Amino acid sequence: MKENLEKVKLLARDLRNGKEFPRSPRETLGGYVLAARAVDKCRAVLVGWQGEYHSNCRG
Secondary structure: OHHHHHHHHHHOOOOHHHOOOOOOOOOEEOOEEOHHHHHHHHHHHHHOOOOOOOOOOOO
């Protein structure tokens, strides 16, 4: 599990303190609107970097 979390950390955006932002809600991923933004938020939650952004992802 820890090895997988390290891989997620490499891909996650740091949403704390305005350092980075999730992708635009208009950007598509696999043809789905909001999917890219949801992935950014979920990765941040998994590594504890979500800041003030909220999502329903649970790690």
